[in-house]
Amino acid sequence: MKIDGACHCGYITIEAEADPEKTTVCHCTDCQVGTGSAFRVSIPVKGDSFKVSGKPATYIKTTAESGNPRVQAFCPTCGTSLYSTTPGEGQQAMYIVRVGMLKQRDQLMPKRQIWWRSARNWVSGLDGIRKLEKQT
Numbered sequence: 001m002k003i004d005g006a007c008h009c010g011y012i013t014i015e016a017e018a019d020p021e022k023t024t025v026c027h028c029t030d031c032q033v034g035t036g037s038a039f040r041v042s043i044p045v046k047g048d049s050f051k052v053s054g055k056p057a058t059y060i061k062t063t064a065e066s067g068n069p070r071v072q073a074f075c076p077t078c079g080t081s082l083y084s085t086t087p088g089e090g091q092q093a094m095y096i097v098r099v100g101m102l103k104q105r106d107q108l109m110p111k112r113q114i115w116w117r118s119a120r121n122w123v124s125g126l127d128g129i130r131k132l133e134k135q136t
């Protein structure tokens with residue numbers, strides 16, 4: 001399916017073709033720190049369908065477990081997390097796009113959860129936490 005979206009301030013837009021079945025929740029500690037939240041939801045897309053407008057800011061994070069350096073891209077203005085990919089010049093083979101910025105996020109139901117061993121111990125109990133339709 002076609003996916004597209006923009007960062008919080010609108011400077012960066014992304015579009016690509018993605019397989020919704022590949023939507024994944026990652027509970028690794030890098031994703032917790034990088035998002036400021038409990039987990040990250042992402043979807044992989046092939047580089048030949050991936051288009052970005054604007055110029056994302058990037059840094060390289062090398063995770064302890066895999067040892068593979070990953071480029072982390074975010075909006076230089078608003079800080080929205082955009083995608084990760086392999087380091088290198090030009091178009092890369094694969095991009096892991098952050099689902100939170102996509103218009104189709106309602107349709108991108110995660111099909112697997114990885115790094116469950118570092119999941120926050122309350123994520124399975126979210127349904128039992130008091131819910132307010134708005135802020136109060």
Ligand SMILES: [Zn+2]
Pocket residue numbers: 007008009010011012075076077078079080
């Ligand atoms: Zn932005």
Ligand SMILES: [Zn+2]
Pocket residue numbers: 026027028029030031032040115
């Ligand atoms: Zn992760």
